[in-house]
Amino acid sequence: MSTHLPGTPVRCEMSKWGDRPHWQFTGIHLGSDEHGEWLGVPTGTRHHRPGHEFHSRVDTVTLVPPGGWYAATFHAPGIWCDVYVDITTPGVWHDDVLRMVDLDLDVVRLADPLPPPETLPWDSLPAGAGETFVDDEDEFAEHQVAFAYPADVIGAARASSDEVHAAVRAGVAPYDGTPRRWLAELTRLTTS
Numbered sequence: 001m002s003t004h005l006p007g008t009p010v011r012c013e014m015s016k017w018g019d020r021p022h023w024q025f026t027g028i029h030l031g032s033d034e035h036g037e038w039l040g041v042p043t044g045t046r047h048h049r050p051g052h053e054f055h056s057r058v059d060t061v062t063l064v065p066p067g068g069w070y071a072a073t074f075h076a077p078g079i080w081c082d083v084y085v086d087i088t089t090p091g092v093w094h095d096d097v098l099r100m101v102d103l104d105l106d107v108v109r110l111a112d113p114l115p116p117p118e119t120l121p122w123d124s125l126p127a128g129a130g131e132t133f134v135d136d137e138d139e140f141a142e143h144q145v146a147f148a149y150p151a152d153v154i155g156a157a158r159a160s161s162d163e164v165h166a167a168v169r170a171g172v173a174p175y176d177g178t179p180r181r182w183l184a185e186l187t188r189l190t191t192s
Helices: 137-146 151-170 178-191
Strands: 009-016 020-033 036-041 046-049 052-055 060-064 070-075 081-088 092-094 097-110 132-135
Touching (some): 070 178
Antiparallel strands (some): 009 020, 020 046, 060 070, 092 097, 097 132
């Protein structure tokens, strides 16, 4: 757990296995609850990795559970998903930097309704509006071999993916209305 006060900037550094650079961005520490630490990422925040970058189109909040093998991001309305969970190694805090290793698998719940087709990241949808699915199974299989994931990491990633997928589909906390409180806190901190 971090010891940051609400409103403290936090640098998030994701890597791929083998210390390969991946997504980086700066968020705002919002606080913690029984689920873990909550970070806010305001609309317009720059996210970058080697060869690609984008700016957030909506406010998001990310939950980093203590010891959990995932980071769950909840999006305000306006894009193609409302929940996007990266399966990762447990988050590790180094002062104002949060680090974790992205393990490819993602649990995604599509928005309902969906935005116009030209704004979607796929040529054909992997699921229908409001449905939940696991993305990047092929990437996970390839990287197990290419990056030599240890057996315990493969097992932990698979178990986390299965558990998170079931929880998102069932709508249990924090995949219920819990993130609304934190989205409101992000709004309060960025408009005050």
